[in-house]
Amino acid sequence: MSGHKTKALDGPFLLAFGTGSTWRKENQGALNNNLIEIVKDALQSGYRHLDTAELYNTENEVGEAIKRSGISPSDLYIIAKAFTTSNIRAAFDRTLRNLGVDYVDLYVLHHPYFAKSEEQLQAAWVEIEDIFDSGKVGSIGVSNFTKAHVETILKTARIKPAANQIELNPYLQRVELQQYHKDHGIQTFAFSPLSPIVRAKPGPLDDVLETIAQKHGVSTAVVLIRWALQQGIAVVTTSTQNERMKDHLLAQKVSLTEEEIALISEVGSEKHFRGRWNDIFAAEDRS
Template identity: 45%
Template sequence: MAKLDVNIPDLTLPDGNKIPMIGYGTGTAWYKTDASSPKDKALIDAAKTAIKVGYHHLDGAEVYNTEEELGEAIKESKHPRDKLFVTTKVITHIDDIPAAIDRSLKKLGLDHVDLYLIHAPFFAKGDKHALQQKWADMEQVAASGKAKSIGVSNFGKKDLDAILETAKVRPAINQIEFHPYLQHGDLLAYHKSKDIKVAAYAPLTPVTKAKGGPLDGYLEQLAKKYGVNPGEILLRWCTEQDVVAITTSSKEQRMSDMLRIFTFNLTPKEVEEISTKGNSHHFRAFWNHIFDDNDRT
């Protein structure tokens, strides 16, 4: 199949570094429960295909147990390292962040990542001093050059407020579950006020895990209008709000199709309508053991 010729825009992070607006994720469907299990050849091939198709933002994490596969794909792709944006995250070994980044880099076969995230704040159990200490460790990782940018994932306002009290380097980005059925109240506005960017994981949830909701018909209507599919409307809804979209697929055609989001724009009214309809329904795909059923934060 022919490679879709699109220009993937970047989002400028608070530290001046740039992150591509769409990323290829190696978690969720690719997640391995056993760190000692054999390498997943299917993931290596899929990640190589993603790079070939045009995804130069690659999103991983130590807890996915797929860093070796991602590293192998990067190596086999022979794509210039400086043309890739590689993210990984720490949570399994949050107790020793300096050792954790070294372990991740070894698995990835890299001397640095472009973005290093604390995967979740829940280890701290609400202790702001624990969060502040771990953020200080992240700042040391950035100072060492092993991560060009540092940030967080799954952090709420209280968690961010805690680390901002003592931070010398503000988090560049917060990667959160974000889609029309989980908009987190005024969290986007909060991030903007603090100059912290946002990335969305599970942005396709309304058409993957939560079909039958109030958005189904409207997404189909917009998909027909723009000659794409409903999932691409959801990805475009994210990027229209300056939210980086993290998604995945094992199919080359699907990977290519998702890049069509950079060939059209939703109108402001359409973005607002998706948001309004989405807010009438609540669905959280991840971390349900942490949050109450009706918690929309």
């Protein structure tokens, strides 16, 4: 265990720049120089947390962006995710090579839906635990897990997941799952935090977000990100535009009132929107 250099997930590390589905490449062919420059811009704008995944085939670009930025990986919080489940250790070693690092801060099992039985899911978690034992990761976690999936791995786990990265925003608050995370010391990560203004308009929050944004002199995107951060939720966001990258970082500086947080939650609960895994969840399932 002496190899672990676990960083506290706070301060600038709570807001991650994602290299997810927006960037996905179909193969590991030639480097995408545009993506490299975008990630480098994000780092030079002030992001110190990068979220990547085997599935997106962009690990090489992320690694090259880190090199070009001149920022040491030790000064970053790096999340990587395993999509391969047949030999997770081989996938992890490949991820390290692709990123050009010898350590990541959080290694995550990307989703639970490959598993045809509880035993299969538990076996995959054992492989993740073995990677933790190698000392090459700071912590281990899961993504897209429901409460039932987390409960399944906790039945046999030696090491509980440190985090669960899930789709979460005011139109998909997943209150019960969030509380379960708190009760078990699991960090909630939110992806698709901007859905109310990007994918789910029009909606009941439109005017509320505009009013709060104008009051604080920020964008509605900043308000949505801050709504999550201020509740202790880590956030993964992204943009191709440098101006928006910098704008999103303002969420680390603004502070909403408790009344504003509560209002966003209350009005947000009037609408349900899920952008991912709609083939898995029933139409009105908010879990």
